[in-house]
Amino acid sequence: MRTSRFHGRYEAEGRVCDHPACDEPGEFRAPGGYGNSFDGPGEWRWMCLDHIREFNAGYDWFEGMSADEILAAQSPASGWQTETRAFKPTAGVDGMPRWADFDDPLEAIGARAAGIKSRAQREAEMAMDGRFSQDEAKALETMGLGLKTDRRLLRRRYSELVRRYHPDRNGGDRKYEARLNRVVEAYQLLRESKALA
DSSP: OOOOOTTBBBTTTBBBBBBBTTTSBOOEHHHHHHHOOOSSSSSSEEEEEHHHHHHHHOTTTTOOOOHHHHHHSSHHHHHTOOOOOGTHHHHHHHHOOGGGGOHHHHHHHHHHHHHHHHHHHHHHHHHHHHSSSHHHHHHHHHHHHTTTHHHHHHHHHHHHHHHHHGGGGGGTTTTHHHHHHHHHHHHHHHHHHOOOO
């Protein structure tokens, strides 16, 4: 698609204006039924110059917002007040790298990819060892333990993780509850394992 003369103009390539009473080429796009999302690009309406001008004149981005919401959306700092997981002080608790630990963001991305790859590799090695089933290997990885684990080490690690993730230790915050549930399930599976001496 090439733009020409007007900003945002695309050659029609057979598209007709979406306005019901118009047969002009649809060379300008307007938001359609849904916007961009994780599932892919959004849906566009294609219109001619006159109808896109009419659409833009009547488009209200703030429709349905209260006065406070409009003021917040117009603020120069809008969107910066939210804190993403990677920048929180508790980042890295789950073993994923924190952005603050790296000078270059690409190094952080590479470290995370290496962590995911090495985790899968460790699970495969533990499962191939023959002593542990694939589920037990995943449980060991969830607990952060390796092949040289015994019951005493398992209990100690379980106690440490429960203390770390329990809401009572985090001021009642339940954000690590899913992680705590995975740890409890992994421990329940591993304590019945015949591979642990």
